[in-house]
Amino acid sequence: MxxxxxxxxxxxxxxxxxxxxxxxxxxxxxxxxxxxxxxxxxxxxxxxxxxxxxxxxxxxxxxxxxxxxxxxxxxxxxxxxxxEDPTLLRRLVSQRNVRDARNEGIVARLNELGIPLTMAEVAEAAGREPGMDETIGRPHIAEALVRRGVVATTQEAFDRYLAKGKPGYVDPPPRISxxxxxxxxxxxxxxxxxxxxxxxxxxxxxxxxxxxxxxxxxxxxxxxxxxxxxxxxxxxxxxxxxxxxxxxxxxxxxxxxxxxxxxxxxxxxxxxxxxxxxxxxx
The missing domain is CATH 3.20.20.140 (Metal-dependent hydrolases)
Incomplete structure (x- = not known):
């Protein structure tokens, strides 16, 4: 202990x-x-x-x-x-906004690949809407792809679409250092x-x-x-x-x-x- x-x-x-x-x-x-x-x-x-x-x-x-x-x-x-530091909380909101923008870019890229995934499906997989205090990320997109039947597992979603260098990958917008x-x-x-x-x-x-x-x-x-x-x-x-x-x-x-x-x-x-x-x- x-x-x-x-x-x-x-x-x-x-x-x-x-x-x-x-x-x-x-x-x-x-x-x-x-x-x-x-x-x-x-x-x-x-x-x-x-x-x-x-x-x-x-x-x-x-x-x-x-x-x-x-x-x-x-x-x-x-x-x-x-x-409860208000400055930190405000800064974390800005970080989550960056994530949300990236998520939208990934969904758009998947749509271009012929996979008609929506942000609503991603939100359902995450159990929350964008803009809340909790975050949404690529694992939730992977889960949405599993639910849609595009892949069998979240690992397959990363291996085929979401990992860096794969066709559904999108670089995040510029982040702070x-x-x-x-x-x-x-x-x-x-x-x-x-x-x-x-x-x-x-x-x-x-x-x-x-x-x-x-x-x-x-x-x-x-x-x-x-x-x-x-x-x-x-x-x-x-x-x-x-x-x-x-x-x-x-x-x-x-x-x-x-x-x-x-x-x-x-x-x-x-x-x-x-x-x-x-x-x-x-």
Whole structure:
């Protein structure tokens, strides 16, 4: 009971399970703490915190914000942010608007390919309308394609249409830089961590971001092997920064867990105290 999974997603973005369910699974996995880090929204945190109070699991308020740097999509995790900070909430709305514009572009591209998908079908698959506090993304488009019978699984939807380089892929509209988002998170009282740096296939970026304001790196991730985990941990330590970790749990679709199960990657709970200490309001 001294471990924490600092990267999970819920139905507030592209996860399968409600925030309270993630907390329950953390309890069942023997974890002391879990972070809720939905994409560009904090809508799931209140429910998770209430569940955490009931079952004795600490819930770390977090968010995962999408950015772009020299043509590479970079995700930044923010921990112990003030989820009621009006400036942060306004900024997250702008982020979700970017996602909505991209979703419309993907649907239009699929229509050009002869697949008459509509945004209404995507909204139904997501269980929400665009413009709400929760996000809609490519996994919901994939689910809509499954429901329409175009593909058998969401993985097939990505493999055939939605992954980068596939015919239905659309680059997102211009996004802000990770350096700017480090500032957003700090201004909202939080600590900024570069998510899954090994997935960007450019290790030099990780060091650059540490030098340019990131508080640390997500060294431990379900898609990092032991060598990558050691490299990013040592890189963070070299610069006096934090090495965090989490499963990046999204839930299971058609029996396949996306990234990893809750508790698949964890850190000692002592990391939480350090995240709070380094936060702008800690």
């Amino acid at each position: 001294n471990r924490a999974d600092l990267h999970t997603h819920t139905t507030a973005s592209d996860g399968v399970h409600r925030p309270a369910d993630n907390v329950k699974m953390a309890k069942e996995a023997g974890l002391a703490a879990i972070a809720i880090t939905d994409h560009d929204t904090v809508a799931g945190i209140a429910e998770a915190k209430e569940a955490g109070r009931r079952c004795g699991v600490e819930v770390v308020p977090g968010v995962e914000i999408s950015t772009s740097y020299e043509g590479t999509e970079i995700h930044v995790l923010g921990y112990y942010i003030d989820v 990770p350096l700017e988002v480090f500032g957003w998170i700090r201004e909202a009282g939080g600590t900024a961590i570069v998510a899954h740096p090994g997935l960007y296939r450019n290790d030099a970026l990780a060091e650059k971001f540490l030098l340019d304001g990131a508080d640390g790196l997500e060294a431990y991730h379900s898609d990092h092997g032991p060598e990558a985990e050691r490299y990013f941990r040592e890189l963070a330590e070299k610069h006096g920064k934090l090495a965090t970790g989490g499963s990046d749990f999204h839930g299971a679709r058609k029996g396949k867990i996306y990234h990893g199960a809750i508790g698949n990657r964890t850190v000692d709970v002592s990391v939480l105290a350090e995240l709070r200490r380094r936060s702008a309001r800690g």
